[in-house]
Amino acid sequence: MTNAPLPDGAMQPSSRVFIAGHRGLVGSAICRRLTGAGYDRLLLRTSRELDLTERSAVWEFFRDQRPEYVVLAAAKVGGIHANSKYPVDFIRDNLLIQSNAIDACYEFGVKRLLFLGSSCIYPRLCPQPIREEYLLTGPLEPTNRPYAVAKIAGIEQCWAYNRQYGTKFLAAMPTNLYGPEDNFDLANSHVLPALLRKIATAKATAAAQVEVWGTGTPRREFLYSDDLAEACVFLLQLPAEKLETLLQEDFPPLINIGTGEDIGIRELAELIGRLLEYTGELTFNTAQPDGTPQKLLDVRRMRALGWTARTGLEDGIRRTYAAARDKLQKL
Numbered sequence: 001m002t003n004a005p006l007p008d009g010a011m012q013p014s015s016r017v018f019i020a021g022h023r024g025l026v027g028s029a030i031c032r033r034l035t036g037a038g039y040d041r042l043l044l045r046t047s048r049e050l051d052l053t054e055r056s057a058v059w060e061f062f063r064d065q066r067p068e069y070v071v072l073a074a075a076k077v078g079g080i081h082a083n084s085k086y087p088v089d090f091i092r093d094n095l096l097i098q099s100n101a102i103d104a105c106y107e108f109g110v111k112r113l114l115f116l117g118s119s120c121i122y123p124r125l126c127p128q129p130i131r132e133e134y135l136l137t138g139p140l141e142p143t144n145r146p147y148a149v150a151k152i153a154g155i156e157q158c159w160a161y162n163r164q165y166g167t168k169f170l171a172a173m174p175t176n177l178y179g180p181e182d183n184f185d186l187a188n189s190h191v192l193p194a195l196l197r198k199i200a201t202a203k204a205t206a207a208a209q210v211e212v213w214g215t216g217t218p219r220r221e222f223l224y225s226d227d228l229a230e231a232c233v234f235l236l237q238l239p240a241e242k243l244e245t246l247l248q249e250d251f252p253p254l255i256n257i258g259t260g261e262d263i264g265i266r267e268l269a270e271l272i273g274r275l276l277e278y279t280g281e282l283t284f285n286t287a288q289p290d291g292t293p294q295k296l297l298d299v300r301r302m303r304a305l306g307w308t309a310r311t312g313l314e315d316g317i318r319r320t321y322a323a324a325r326d327k328l329q330k331l
Contacts, residue, residue, distance in 0.1 A: 009111065009168075009243070011069045011236040018043040018067035020052060020101060021074030026116060026174075028181045029229035030071055037233070043067050047074075053096040055103075062108040069236055072101050072115045072154075080143045080213075080291055082188030087146040094150035102157050106167055112243075113169040114232055115158050117151040119221075119256070119295050120144050121173060129298035132173075132254045141292045159252045170235060170246055175258035175297050178316065179225025180323035191265060192222055195272050196321060200328045203278045210273075210280060213288035216266030221258050221296050224316035227309045231257045234307045242305060258297035259309040275317055 011017065017034065021027040022044045034042060043065050050061050052074055076093040083090055098115070105113045122130045123138030135155070140148045158169035182193040189197070195212065202210045235255070238246075247253045263271070269282050302308070311319075321328075 009240040010238060011112065011233075013038045014041065015039070015068045016041045016043060016066060017069045017071070018065070020045075020070065020072050020097075023181075024073060024077075025177055025179055025181045025183070025225050026228060026232075027071070027073040029179060029225040030073065030232055033226070033229040033233050052100055053093060055096075055100045058100040058104050059107070062104040062110075066108060068111050070101065070105050070110050070113045071232060071236070072098070072113065074101075075116070077118075077147070078183075078188035079190045079194065080289055083144040083147055084289075090144075091146035091150050094147060095153060098150065098154040098157065102154065102161065102169065105169065106161050106165060111168065112236060113158065113167070114236055115154050115169060115171045116232070117154060117171055117173045118147070119173055119175045119258070119297055120148045120292075121151050121155070122295070124292050126295075128294050129260070129296045130256070131298040132256055132301065133251070135252060135254065143289055143291055155252050155254055162247055162253055163249055168243060168247065169253060170243070171252065171254045172232065172235060173254060173256050173297070174228050174231075175221040175223050175256075175295065177223055177225055177228060179320055181225065182320065182324065184324065184328060191220065192268065192272075192317075193320075195269050196276075196317070196324075197328055199269070199272050199276050199278050200321070200325075202280055203276055204329065208280050209283050210269070210278070212265065212269050212282055212284050214265065214284065214290040215286050216269065216282075216284045217264060218290045218292065219262045219264050219294040219296065220268070221260075221262040222268075222313055222316070223258050223309060224311035224319070227259075227311050227316075228257060231302065231307055231309075234305075238305070246301075255301050256297040256299050257302055258299045259313075260297070260299045260303075261313075262294065262296040263313065271314065272317060275314065276321065
């Protein structure tokens with residue numbers, strides 16, 4: 001990042017910045033990015049220190065700490081298994097977190113809010129690549145609909161505040177994420193960390209086979225967590241006039257963040273196997289759900305603003321495995 005003066009309205013190194021969810025995959029990457037750039041007034045709270053589902057606690061925190069910029073990366077997240085097993089938790093907890101934090105951002109005069117969602121907000125059978133205007137144009141993927149509905153509500157809440165009160169609330173929708181601080185619990189992790197753990201374990205135990213859920217035919221796009229962190233900081237530092245182009249009254253304040261490239265699940269498993277030098281067999285359990293056939297984001301709006309992802313998938317997997325190797329060995 002540059003040391004040149006930032007434009008008016010943009011987040012500055014001296015700004016008070018609240019990173020909600022700072023210990024998660026996204027939040028931790030954003031903290032590393034900001035700390036490395038000289039931001040020394042980060043406001044950080046664990047879920048035990050600040051329960052975002054409790055409105056009175058959120059109000060007290062915002063009143064006392066007065067954050068100027070907020071990144072709402074806190075959420076209840078998980079893969080197909082967790083979404084299917086705990087639908088109430090996914091819709092209830094995320095609605096509470098979002099509503100409390102977004103309301104507080106308005107009530108206490110936050111200059112800019114960056115609300116982070118997920119590409120699962122888009123219809124299951126979207127044209128590819130997925131453009132922002134495809135939101136609410138068709139049925140959602142059933143396996144994660146409660147989570148998706150909650151995130152769509154968050155986008156609508158940001159949009160409503162912008163229209164009614166002139167706030168600067170922006171919703172960023174990243175594609176599938178992965179990175180060093182990922183969740184490798186097979187009960188609720190996403191596909192890439194789940195495969196990384198399965199294959200790492202199979203190699204360590206000399207297992208002859210690794211089971212992959214589904215047919216292996218769905219295609220997914222993957223973004224390295226540090227690239228997302230860079231994109232988030234980039235958006236928070238946008239000049240006011242560029243931000244305004246994303247906050248039009250007749251369209252949700254929504255922008256996709258991804259790489260613009262995808263890969264089949266079978267090819268992904270084979271790539272991880274090759275990178276980890278696993279020589280066993282991959283088997284596909286077709287009794288398990290595939291989820292959405294393809295999710296590839298159209299990222300032309302981010303590229304037009306001047307940002308492009310820099311970490312290739314192979315390099316990102318190598319870096320993730322190198323950083324998480326000790327953690328994987330203990331699981």
